[in-house]
Amino acid sequence: MTLRSVLSAVRRKALCSLYSRHVPWGDSGPIVSFSFDDFPRSAYTVGGAILKSLGARGTYYAATGLMNTENNLGEQFCSEDIHSLLRDGHELASHTFNHVSCRSVSMAAYRDDVNQGRKAIKQLAGVSDSGNFAYPYGDVTLEAKKILGPQLCSSRSIFPGFNGPNVDLNLLRANSLYGDSDQLGKAQKLILENRTRKSWLIFYSHDVRPNPSVYGCSPSLLEATVSFAMKQDCRVMTVREVLADLGVSPKPPAISEAN
DSSP states (O other), X not given: OOHHHHHHHHHHHHHHHSSOOEEEOTTOOOEEXXXXXXXXXXXXXXXXXXXXXXXXXXXXXXXXXXXXXXXXXXXXXXHHHHHHHHHTTOEEEEOOSSOOOTTTSOHHHHHHHHHHHHHHHHHHHXXXXXSEEEOGGGOOOHHHHHHHGGGSSEEEOOOOSOBOSEEETTSBOOEEOOBSGGGHHHHHHHHHHHHHHTOEEEEEESOBOSSOOTTXXXXXXXXXXXXXXXXXXXXXXOHHHHHHHTTOOSSOOOOXXXX
């Protein structure tokens, strides 16, 4: 084991242990949630349609500054997508405005970008976002967790694993759903373990296309994964729905400056 790997393990342990905000999971599981970061159009037009056809809904973490742009994930969302997504019953959550990492800017600048993103969602949608947030690039610091966490319903990481028996609202664990149907076995294994644990499993992806980016998944993988979760008697719910069941307030205050 290298010094770098040791330091990385220590850092991750600290991030998972400090400035946590736990709520008890109880006997709520097994539950599976499907989320999409950045909000590429295909995540809704293709992925959202798949979820809806199966009687499920997804959580969309929108980085509003990416609206009407195009990148390696394909076309990003447009304003009409937001309204259609909400009409379909999906959850609209936040992902900063400029898709900025908390490791690359000061905490004050990061907090401002988070607030700017949330304000933009309200202006575009006419309603507030759900109060749930995902860290861009999965980057999280102790300072960000300490300052942002208590003032949001939840903050989602890309740390793999399961949520429960205690759920850290300041660092929800989530697992990537990337690739094509050859990755189905990996997803199924997670779902089966989640069923045994009776916990909460969150998947995250980006674009949903026949030839997805390295950060996306194919329609066939998404559909097969959702269908398998349902066949295993897992409830498929949005992050907002799960937290509502746990009694977490859907309307958090704005993020203010630290004292």
